[in-house]
Amino acid sequence: MTTVSPPQNDNRNDARSARELIAFCIGEQEFCVDIMSVREIRGWTQATPLPHAPSYVNGVINLRGAVLPIVDLAARLGFPRTVPTARSVIIVVRVEQQLFGLLVDAVSDILTITDELLQPTPDLASDLAKTFVRGVMAIEGRMISLIATDNVLPQYQAVA
Amino acid sequence: MDAMAEIRQTFFEECAEQLAELEAGLLAIENGEADSDTVNAVFRAVHSIKGGAGAFCLDDLVHFAHVFETTLDEMRSGRLDSSDHVVKIMLRSADALADLVTAARDGGTADAERSGALINELKGLVALAKGEEPPAPSAGTAKSAPASDGPVYDDGMGDIDFTPVAVDLSDLMGMGGDNRFKIVFKPSSRMYAKANEANRVLRDVYALGEAKVVCDMSEVPLLTAIDPEGAYLTFNIELSTAESEDKVREVFEFVEFDSELSVEVMEDDDDGDDSDDPDIADILARIKAAPDDEGPEEVKEAEVEAKPAAPAKVAEAPAPARPAAPSEAAKADAGGDAKGGAAAGGGAAQTIRVDLERVDRLIDLVGELVIHQVMLSQRAYQAGLARASDVAVGFDELEQLTREIQDSVMAIRAQPVKSVFQRLPRLVREVADISGKQVKLVTEGEWTEVDKTVIERLADPLTHMIRNAIDHGLERPEERLEAGKPEEGIVRVAAMHRSGRIVIEISDDGAGINRKRVKEIAIKKGLVPPEANLSDEEIDNLIFLPGFSTAEKISSLSGRGVGMDVVKRSIQALGGRVSIVSRPGKGSTFTMSLPLTLAVLDGMIVSVGDQTVVVPLTAIIETLQPKASEVKSFGGDARLVQVRDNFLPLVDVARELGYSYELASATGGVAILVEAENGARSALLVDAIQGQRQVVIKSLEANYGRVPGIAAATILGDGRVALILDVDAVVATSRPEGNFFNSGMQHAAE
Numbered sequence: 001m002t003t004v005s006p007p008q009n010d011n012r013n014d015a016r017s018a019r020e021l022i023a024f025c026i027g028e029q030e031f032c033v034d035i036m037s038v039r040e041i042r043g044w045t046q047a048t049p050l051p052h053a054p055s056y057v058n059g060v061i062n063l064r065g066a067v068l069p070i071v072d073l074a075a076r077l078g079f080p081r082t083v084p085t086a087r088s089v090i091i092v093v094r095v096e097q098q099l100f101g102l103l104v105d106a107v108s109d110i111l112t113i114t115d116e117l118l119q120p121t122p123d124l125a126s127d128l129a130k131t132f133v134r135g136v137m138a139i140e141g142r143m144i145s146l147i148a149t150d151n152v153l154p155q156y157q158a159v160a
Numbered sequence: 161m162d163a164m165a166e167i168r169q170t171f172f173e174e175c176a177e178q179l180a181e182l183e184a185g186l187l188a189i190e191n192g193e194a195d196s197d198t199v200n201a202v203f204r205a206v207h208s209i210k211g212g213a214g215a216f217c218l219d220d221l222v223h224f225a226h227v228f229e230t231t232l233d234e235m236r237s238g239r240l241d242s243s244d245h246v247v248k249i250m251l252r253s254a255d256a257l258a259d260l261v262t263a264a265r266d267g268g269t270a271d272a273e274r275s276g277a278l279i280n281e282l283k284g285l286v287a288l289a290k291g292e293e294p295p296a297p298s299a300g301t302a303k304s305a306p307a308s309d310g311p312v313y314d315d316g317m318g319d320i321d322f323t324p325v326a327v328d329l330s331d332l333m334g335m336g337g338d339n340r341f342k343i344v345f346k347p348s349s350r351m352y353a354k355a356n357e358a359n360r361v362l363r364d365v366y367a368l369g370e371a372k373v374v375c376d377m378s379e380v381p382l383l384t385a386i387d388p389e390g391a392y393l394t395f396n397i398e399l400s401t402a403e404s405e406d407k408v409r410e411v412f413e414f415v416e417f418d419s420e421l422s423v424e425v426m427e428d429d430d431d432g433d434d435s436d437d438p439d440i441a442d443i444l445a446r447i448k449a450a451p452d453d454e455g456p457e458e459v460k461e462a463e464v465e466a467k468p469a470a471p472a473k474v475a476e477a478p479a480p481a482r483p484a485a486p487s488e489a490a491k492a493d494a495g496g497d498a499k500g501g502a503a504a505g506g507g508a509a510q511t512i513r514v515d516l517e518r519v520d521r522l523i524d525l526v527g528e529l530v531i532h533q534v535m536l537s538q539r540a541y542q543a544g545l546a547r548a549s550d551v552a553v554g555f556d557e558l559e560q561l562t563r564e565i566q567d568s569v570m571a572i573r574a575q576p577v578k579s580v581f582q583r584l585p586r587l588v589r590e591v592a593d594i595s596g597k598q599v600k601l602v603t604e605g606e607w608t609e610v611d612k613t614v615i616e617r618l619a620d621p622l623t624h625m626i627r628n629a630i631d632h633g634l635e636r637p638e639e640r641l642e643a644g645k646p647e648e649g650i651v652r653v654a655a656m657h658r659s660g661r662i663v664i665e666i667s668d669d670g671a672g673i674n675r676k677r678v679k680e681i682a683i684k685k686g687l688v689p690p691e692a693n694l695s696d697e698e699i700d701n702l703i704f705l706p707g708f709s710t711a712e713k714i715s716s717l718s719g720r721g722v723g724m725d726v727v728k729r730s731i732q733a734l735g736g737r738v739s740i741v742s743r744p745g746k747g748s749t750f751t752m753s754l755p756l757t758l759a760v761l762d763g764m765i766v767s768v769g770d771q772t773v774v775v776p777l778t779a780i781i782e783t784l785q786p787k788a789s790e791v792k793s794f795g796g797d798a799r800l801v802q803v804r805d806n807f808l809p810l811v812d813v814a815r816e817l818g819y820s821y822e823l824a825s826a827t828g829g830v831a832i833l834v835e836a837e838n839g840a841r842s843a844l845l846v847d848a849i850q851g852q853r854q855v856v857i858k859s860l861e862a863n864y865g866r867v868p869g870i871a872a873a874t875i876l877g878d879g880r881v882a883l884i885l886d887v888d889a890v891v892a893t894s895r896p897e898g899n900f901f902n903s904g905m906q907h908a909a910e
Contacts, residue, residue: 048771048881050860051817052868060864060873060881065528067873067881069864098863153864 023109023144024091026074026082030108030144031133037093037149041107044088054154055081058103063092070101071152078128093149100153111144113137118146171212172265173513178205179258180582186254187585190247199242203232209257218264221257224275228253231282240289249285253278255586340426341408343397349390351418358395364411369401398426516612519572523759526562526569527856527875533562534877570611570757577655577662578606580619584653587623591630598637598647599630604654610662611757617734618664618754624727625666625750626651633668633748643745645669661736662756667749673742675699682708700740700748704728732888734758735778761857763884764832765850765876769819772882774855774874775844779887781833783849786810791826799823801831801843808833808843811894813885817869834887842891857884869893 021032022041047059047070056075060067070090075081082088082103090101118135134148185202188194210225231250234240256275263270343365347358365371376394380386399408405423412421537555545552581603592599610618634640634649641647654665675696682688682702694702702708706725731738736754755761755778763774764783790802791810800807810831814820824845831843855874858881860867871886 046880048873048883049819050864050867050883051819051870060860062875062879062881065524065531065858065875067858067860067863067875100863 018112018114021111021113021144021146022091022107023111024089024104024107026077026079026104030142031073031104031147032109032111032144033091033093033102033147033149035110037095039092039094039099042090042092042101044084044086044090044103057154058084061090061101063099063101066099068092068099068101069153070103073102073104073147073152076152077132078126095149095153098153102149102152111139113139121145168216171216172261175209175212175261175265178209179254179261181205182254182257183251183582183585186247186251189242190244190251194242196236199232199236203229203236206232206257209261213264216264218260220270220272220275221260221264224253224257224260224279227279227282228257231285234286234289240285246285249278249281251585251589253282255589258586339401339403339405341397341399341401341405342422342424342426343399343408344394344420344422345397345412346394346420347391347415348418348420349387351415352391353389354418356415356418358393361411361415362395362397365397365399365408368403368408368411369399371400372398514572519569523569523573526566530562530566530856531875531877531879533558535879538877570759573612573757573759574609575612575615576607576609577615577618577664580615580622581606581653581655583619584622584626587626588630588651591627595631596636597630597634597649599634600648600650602650602652604652605656608655608657608662609756610754611759613758614662614734614754614756617730617758621727621730621738621752622653622664622666624724625752626653628724628727629666629668629670629748629750633670633672635671639671643671657756658753661753663751663753665749665751667747669747672744672746672748673700673703673740675744678702700742703740704738735761735776759857760854761874761884762852763855763874764852765882766813766830766832766846767848767850768817768846769814771817771819772850772876772880773813773817773846774882774884775832775834775846776871776884776887777852779834779836781835781841783830783832785829786826786831786843788827797823799826801826803833803843806841808841809891809894810843810845811891812845813890814845814847816890816894817883834891836888836891840891842894844885844887844890855882855884 020035022035022038023030023032025031042063045061047061049059050057050069053059056072058070058072060069062068072082082105084103087106089104089107091104091107092099092101117137117139119137120135121130121133122136129145131151132147133145136143136145138144182202182205185194185198185205188198189202206225206229210222210229213221213225228250231240231253235242235246240246256270256278259270260275262268345358345361347356351358362371362373365373374396376396377392379394380392386392401408405425409416409423412419412423415421533555537552537559540551540555541547584603585601588599588601629651630649634651635643635645637647640649650669652665652667654667656663656665679688679694679699679702682699682705683690683692685708687702687705687708688694703724704727706723708723708725728738731752731754734754735758736752738750738752740748740750742748761774762777764777764780766773766775784803786801792800792802792807794800794809799810799812801810810826812824814824815822824847826845829845829847830849831845832849833841833843835841855876858873858875860870860873860883867883869886869890871884871889873881873883876882
């Protein structure tokens with residue numbers, strides 16, 4: 001990357017590669033999501049279970065009048081289900097037009113990273129994890145996995 | 161750019177209104193309910209579309225509208241009879257105009273061949289009108305002359321019929337008054353440049369009392385010398401009003417410095433010079449009769465008794481494209497409604513355009529307000545608030561207030577079904593043309609109001625049912641004659657409110673359902689067993705079965721695979737029902753009943769397991785607590801409950817929703833008798849009934865997706881989400897072998 005590029009181009013590169021992430025814990029592990037997809041972070045409230053939903057869907061809660069599905073991210077990644085407590089956190093994310101909440105144990109950090117820090121997902125990871133983990137990074141000795149939120153919700157066919 | 165796009169948008173919105181008015185007017189003419197005002201309104205509608213289209217350089221549209229307008233002008237001036245033939249051509253022209261508008265809006269192209277053919281037909285009508293009467297140098301012919309040269313762009317001035325008019329709206333306004341003023345109002349070009357309009361000022365004058373306006377056009381130069389932005393008109397106003405001079409001057413407040421104005425108090429003397437004002441038609445006749453060059457001079461000071469058309473003309477002089485308010489007045493006047501005067505005089509808009517998103521946001525917020533208000537008072541009571549305290553009284557008042565706000569907000573979305581009904585005449589014409597049948601459409605109850613969400617989704621099923629009524633219901637003209645009916649079939653569409661729902665009936669006076677054929681087809685297609693013994697009603701309802709289509713040959717109307725089953729399903733998806741009553745030889749009536757809104761629902765709140773679930777009240781027939789002796793095992797997990805003499809399947813809701821895997825004990829709970837859309841009855845087993853209330857429907861699909869057995873969600877008073885049961889789906893999944901026919905038989909057995 002030693003090529004000299006016009007200054008304009010350089011700026012664009014900077015803007016693209018430097019980004020902010022929200023890091024959070026599930027058990028002992030740390031993950032993060034792009035801050036641009038996060039709409040808000042709120043405490044846990046009891047969810048209404050949905051019939052015939054996959055086990056990683058906790059149910060739905062009322063987010064100021066909207067019905068918000070909650071995904072247990074631990075279960076989605078193939079870990080044991082989270083037992084929600086009053087200290088659990090819901091990260092409300094937006095993917096295209098859909099809003100949903102990710103149930104995690106705690107929010108730990110806000111990180112500013114560049115793309116160079118991001119390493120490809122190791123081959124060791126399970127298929128499930130690979131579906132959602134876009135890459136891993138080492139920050140101050142911690143390993144943090146970047147979660148792609150696109151496929152977290154179960155896909156339903158559009159209603160005819 | 162954005163401003164331009166916005167203006168464009170407004171233009172097309174106005175076009176839609178003009179087109180609706182055009183069609184309504186033409187239909188009134190067709191039915192012989194028209195008077196000169198109707199013709200004028202129709203003419204103005206086309207004229208303002210043309211005017212707007214010219215501003216956006218929509219050449220095709222301008223050209224067509226111009227020819228159309230010219231023909232209408234012939235009709236307006238009485239040279240062209242509004243015979244059936246003529247009106248039919250005009251109706252088709254209105255359709256073509258609508259297509260051109262759509263094409264211009266969406267950037268597509270309209271059927272040029274059709275509009276070309278219609279242009280020729282329209283020109284033929286003009287020629288016909290002219291042939292019967294020697295050409296006269298009237299405004300109408302002056303305009304129509306260049307039509308053959310293709311698109312004509314007038315500078316706006318060519319369209320102004322410079323007929324000096326005195327406007328007397330006293331019969332509309334009613335009150336005159338004691339003070340009489342003589343007002344001379346001569347707007348300068350500066351006034352028009354500031355986007356002020358003489359017409360508005362004049363309307364305000366009319367609002368004050370009895371006014372007579374004479375437009376002095378002596379200063380208008382020849383067309384060659386005219387400054388398009390110049391101001392040449394002087395309005396001489398005689399006003400008799402109860403208001404003071406100050407009030408009168410107040411009307412001119414904004415234009416005072418951009419016009420020459422004099423207001424004089426008149427002596428209370430004669431006012432008899434308006435007794436024999438000639439009719440506008442006479443004036444026009446005189447203009448026509450007058451030789452070309454003398455015309456304008458001769459009629460300069462002529463006074464005309466005000467027809468609603470007259471103010472419109474005045475309005476068009478300074479600003480040719482401002483038709484809405486005068487046509488509004490004309491419409492009201494045509495109805496003999498005294499309110500028309502207020503509309504014309506005040507000129508105040510009685511409706512506003514609001515982005516639907518804003519209304520929806522408001523509705524959401526008010527819904528939230530209601531929930532929070534309930535939560536707040538619940539918590540206050542839990543914290544030990546005394547029921548009799550002032551604060552509690554305050555909570556009660558707050559609750560009433562919030563409910564009222566909610567009702568009012570919901571009312572904003574309510575709209576008359578007219579917007580859907582308006583599209584029907586065109587549909588009927590097209591379908592009638594293709595199928596070669598003669599059809600008269602009768603609509604009733606078009607002002608019946610229903611929520612916008614329902615309106616939007618009403619159009620499709622209604623369209624299909626009307627197609628069906630014409631294509632399958634009505635006989636061909638010769639068959640009708642044979643049966644002793646008039647050649648022209650009648651399709652009647654009526655909307656009404658009935659017990660909190662909107663009911664729409666689509667009836668035809670055709671042959672009715674051929675039950676023998678319907679049954680044959682159903683057997684042939686394997687929809688019913690050959691030995692089935694079906695009642696007339698059951699046979700009629702077979703047409704709603706998927707895969708049923710009686711059309712013997714596939715026409716462009718039916719046989720596209722979109723049958724009555726699709727109609728039925730789309731109506732059911734709206735929470736509605738559809739039924740049919742048919743009398744052989746007399747016709748069929750389809751009745752669809754829909755909820756008034758898709759935003760709220762009356763529900764029974766029940767406990768299922770440790771969850772709270774809402775069952776739509778419309779599905780519920782009754783509730784009961786089954787005794788152990790009434791519950792019979794029916795093999796496997798299936799159970800029946802005896803209700804009086806019938807055995808109904810007992811559906812364990814908790815199990816169906818996956819809340820529990822155990823079969824609940826039937827005796828501890830409550831059985832809710834429900835009727836599915838197909839009439840089949842079942843009993844839903846729940847743990848307890850909590851109450852009954854109206855809930856706001858929230859979409860699950862927006863953020864998640866469709867959940868089997870669940871119709872939607874809602875938010876209860878405690879702020880938690882509760883699911884609304886899809887009764888049909890729950891009942892259907894509990895009986896995978898169940899189908900319409902079984903349930904139909906069971907229904908019959910009851």
